[in-house]
Amino acid sequence: MKHVPAICLLFIAGFSLLSAQDRITGNLKASRSPVLAQNGMVATSHPLATQVGLDILKKGGTAVDAAIAANAALGLMEPTGSGIGGDLFAIVWDSKTQKLYGLNASGRSPKALSLDYFRKEGLEKIPSHGPLPVSVPGAVSGWFALHEKFGTLPMADLLEPAITYAEKGFPLTQLIAWYMGNSIPFFERQGFPNIRETYIAQNGGRLPGEGEIYRNPFLANTYRAIARGGRDAFYNGAIAKTMADFIQSQGGFLSVEDLATHTAEWVTPVSVNYRGYDVWELPPNGQGIAALQMLQILEGFDFSNIPFGSPQHLHLFTEAKKLAFEDRAKYYADPDFADVPVETLLSDAYAESRRSLISERAGKYEAGEISAGETIYMTTADRFGNMVSLIQSNYRGMGSGMVPPGLGFMLQDRGELFSLKEGQANTFAPGKRPFHTIIPAFITRDGKPWVSFGVMGGDFQPQGHSQIVMNLIDFGMNLQEAGDAPRWDHTGGSSPTGETGGTGAIRIESGIPYETVRDLMDRGHQVRFARGVYGGYQAILWDSAQKVYHGASESRKDGQAAGY
Structure with missing residues (x-):
């Protein structure tokens, strides 16, 4: 070790935050500075998709226009986490009405599929892949609902950039190339139809790698049909028939009627006040209120004397998560089929009763008694003051493995998240929306917009949302630092799918x-280490005093925040 430079000694010793500690500004946990701009901002998990959204803003489009265009690009560029075979949720700040609007564009289960079918087949859990977990894809209905209410530019203009990239091709980014290199061979080994024709044959007979050009002309044709024919081009007619016929040929139940009768739903966001800031989520069938329940519990502890990353910080956070997730397993479901006691779950009194159960030891909890790998997250903001918080997913990785012939996308496997145990809030039923993990978020202050943000990543999402809120409010981090700070994830406990577990384990990120x-x-906590389970963050903050947007993008992904 003689004459080894000091910097080498630090790396040998395992100091993973050296570059952050070298930052002249002193933001020890930030990989880079926040992006600053006055006229608009886009933050997505892919730089090219970010630029697509930014171009739309520069053409005079709204934040919703930019969000649709960027989401369409992501469905092409990041098929491992998104696409029109999946669902969509959004929260929109409208500058004209000075209000938040929520959109639930999740699809329902096939009407011809019953709980009895699973029982007769001897299934205790809905399979992860194949035709049975396929529910109606809601993303396209979400685009058109958003566009009708808040869009200005023609839908054809919004889809054109993605169509051009799909036809001419674009270089695969590092992370997506890695995910595709694992996912596509898996689906091929399962013998699922149309995988090779859609993802490999269109690219010279070989799946491209990092930095190599990837094309999807099938998807270009589908996007072009949607641009010409609108929403009905997807949910009625040839595309709908292709989807339904294919799934039924594979032994599934999705029908043209299921697709034709699908509708997205405008919903009222719900909130809790956390130390003077209103944190907003969407109500079930999603899990957004789990983040709000966690924050309600955590607000009762004084974090001014609890440092970030300290044992007490992680312990209290983990116990709050366990409590909220037991309620999640028992109560969260499609409100059309179950009475979800949202108001009670978010009340101060209920939070106090749950908080009182926390001790200095790791606990095991049950739901409160009440009477009565992969997703994309993106956010946009425009010069008019509108902001969009949008999340979209096919669920488990690329989805079900079911690729309708000639359409260029895979259908979601979101139906896997139903429970097959009778009598539960989230038990499977025909025409029912499954419990959903994907959740957008928003923070307002004194009735004005402050931060549009989200953290994708399955069960991690409410935990990620709560960590970001605490990093910003309790620990005073800037927008980029709040996302770059080390994360942790608690896994285990009860699930809306009917599974139960013990106290689970905390998985700790380096740092x-x-x-x-x-x-x-x-x-008494079990502590483990894992990689790739800590989600993907994007955020935009509005500084009302300076009239400046701050943008941040996830350092663990390929993404970018950009403004003008």
Whole structure:
């Protein structure tokens, strides 16, 4: 070790935050500075999609126009996490009415599929892949609902950039190339039809790697049909018939009637006040209120004396998560089929009763008693003051493995998240929306917009939302630093699918001190390490005093925040 430079010694010793500690500004947890702009901002998980959204803003489009265009591009450029075979949720701040609007564009289960079918087939859980977990894809209905209410530019203009990229091709980014290189061979080994024709044959007979050009002319044709024929081009006619016929040929139940009768739904966002800031989520069938329940519990602790990443910080956070997720397993479901007690779950009194159960040791909890790998997240903002928080997903990775012939996309497997146990809130039923993990979020202050944000990543999402809120409010981090700070994830406990578990385990990202790990073990927590489970963050903050947008993008992904 003689004459080894000091910087090498730091790396040998395992100091993973060296570059952050070198930052002259002192933002120790930030990979880079926030992006600043006055006229508009787009933050997505792919730089080219971000530029597509930014171009739409520069042409005079609204934040909703930019969000649709960028989401269409992501369906092409990041098919491992999104696409028109999946669902969509959004929260929109409208500058004209000075209000938040929520959109639930999740699809329902096939009407011809029954709980009895699963029982007769001897299934205790809905399969992860194949035709049975396929529910109606809601994303396209979400685009048109958003566009009708808040869009200005023609839909054809919004889809044209994605169509051009699909036909001419674009280079695969590092992370997406890795995911596709794992997913596509898996689906081929399962023998699912149309995988090779859609993802490989169109690219010279070989799946492109990082930096190589990828094309999807089938998807270009589908987008062009939607641009010409509108919403009905997808949910009625040839495309709908192709989807339904294919799924039924594979032993599934999706029908043209299921597609034709699908509608997106405008819903009222719900909120809790966290230390003077209103944090907004969408009500079930999503899990957004789990983040609000966690924050309600955590607000009762004084974090001004609890440092970030300390044992007490992670312990209290984990216990709040366990409590909220037990309620999630019992109560969260499609409100058309179950009475979800949202108001009670978010009340101060209920939070106090749940908070009182937390001790200095790791606990195991049950739901409160009440009377009565992969997704994309993106956000946009425009010069008019509108902001969009949007999340879209096919669920487990690329989805079900079911690729309708000639359409260029895979259908979601969101139906896997139903429970097959009778009598539960989330038990499967025909025409029912499954419990949903994908959730957009928003923060207002004194009735004005402050932060549009989200953190994709399955069960991690409410935990990620709560961590971001605390990083901004409790620990005073800037927008980029709040997303770059080390994360942790608690896995285990009960699930809306009917599964139950013990106290579970905390998975720790690098950057959390080992002293914290040892202390958590002493409190009875199981602590593990994992990579790739800590979600993907994008955010836009509005500084009303300076009239400036701040943008941030996830350092763990390929994405970009950009403004003008």
